[in-house]
Amino acid sequence: MARSVWKGPFVDGYLLKKAEAAQASGRHDVIKIWSRRSTILPQFVGLTFGVHNGKKFVPVSVTSNMIGHKFGEFSPTRTFYGHSGDKKAKRK
Amino acid sequence: MSKVRDRVLIAEISAAHGLYGATKLKLFCASLQSLTAFTALQDDDGKAYTLVKARQGKNDHEAIVDFAEVSDRTEAESLRGKHLMVERALLPETETDEYYHADLIGLAVHDVLDDRLLGHVHALYNFGAGDILKIMTAEGIEFMHPFRSAFVPSVDVTAGKITVTGFDETTS
Numbered sequence: 001m002a003r004s005v006w007k008g009p010f011v012d013g014y015l016l017k018k019a020e021a022a023q024a025s026g027r028h029d030v031i032k033i034w035s036r037r038s039t040i041l042p043q044f045v046g047l048t049f050g051v052h053n054g055k056k057f058v059p060v061s062v063t064s065n066m067i068g069h070k071f072g073e074f075s076p077t078r079t080f081y082g083h084s085g086d087k088k089a090k091r092k
Numbered sequence: 093m094s095k096v097r098d099r100v101l102i103a104e105i106s107a108a109h110g111l112y113g114a115t116k117l118k119l120f121c122a123s124l125q126s127l128t129a130f131t132a133l134q135d136d137d138g139k140a141y142t143l144v145k146a147r148q149g150k151n152d153h154e155a156i157v158d159f160a161e162v163s164d165r166t167e168a169e170s171l172r173g174k175h176l177m178v179e180r181a182l183l184p185e186t187e188t189d190e191y192y193h194a195d196l197i198g199l200a201v202h203d204v205l206d207d208r209l210l211g212h213v214h215a216l217y218n219f220g221a222g223d224i225l226k227i228m229t230a231e232g233i234e235f236m237h238p239f240r241s242a243f244v245p246s247v248d249v250t251a252g253k254i255t256v257t258g259f260d261e262t263t264s
Contacts (some may be wrong), residue, residue, distance in 0.1 A: 005122035023183055024142055026258070027258075028242040028243060028258055029258050029260075030238065030243075030258060030260060032260075047128075048222075048238050048240070048243070050236075050260075056234070056236060058216045058219065058221075058224065058236055059221075059222070059224050059236055059237065059243075060221040060222070061122065061221055061222035061238055061240055062221070063221075063222075066220075067220065073220070074219050074220050074221035075219065076219055085098060086102055086120075086121045086122060086178075086183055086192060086194070087120075087121070087192070087216075088121055088190050088191060088192055088193065089190070089191055089192075089193060089196065089216050089218070089223040089239055090187075090189060090190045090191075090223065091189040091190075091191070091223075091239055091240060091241050091244060091247065092189070092222070092240055092241065092262075
């Protein structure tokens with residue numbers, strides 16, 4: 001069952017404080033968080049979080065189309081194996 | 093010294109398919125279209141294979157192909173496990189600030205502040221939230237670092253060097 005709308009999105013309080021502090025400082029740092037359950041809010045767009053996956057912090061660069069998703073969706077907890085092949089990476 | 097690789101791994105022969113020498117490939121390239129762009133492939137020993145026909149397998153990472161050099165199932169079965177590669181020079185040019193994973197893997201990672209060697213690029217991932225560099229130090233400790241211009245000010249593939257900023261050694 002979906003979460004009731006009247007409750008609003010769930011976000012851990014400490015995460016909001018960290019995001020505000022990072023925006024105020026203007027520095028480009030990875031904000032380390034453990035809250036995989038928190039919803040990505042519009043004020044997080046442009047920030048980079050390090051979301052803990054149980055072992056390490058996976059960098060998550062928040063963009064507008066990630067709003068409404070949970071942080072944990074972008075930080076897999078299982079080991080990933082693969083080959084690079086002809087895949088490309090874009091430095092944005 | 094140039095760190096650009098000569099050949100890039102794009103597929104692996106996983107099994108024989110049918111009676112007439114077709115092979116099943118596990119694709120490491122972006123799609124089947126990327127594979128069909130190359131007609132000449134090479135295995136680990138440098139033996140050439142000419143791609144005649146290719147079609148999609150059960151999923152996006154599987155293809156069934158016919159090679160001109162393989163005519164029966166026995167021959168196709170003997171190729172199982174072979175890696176197929178293409179010349180790096182044959183890959184299409186990339187856009188500005190776009191890099192092939194194969195070019196970035198192995199580059200030395202230096203800190204932008206003091207030019208200290210932090211490690212080497214071990215792998216690149218994308219879990220839906222931007223590209224990520226996996227950096228491995230000389231001690232074998234792995235770190236993940238965002239591949240964004242704010243965190244990676246410069247990439248020099250020919251010099252074999254990447255500089256990073258905001259590198260946090262506590263995020264291993």
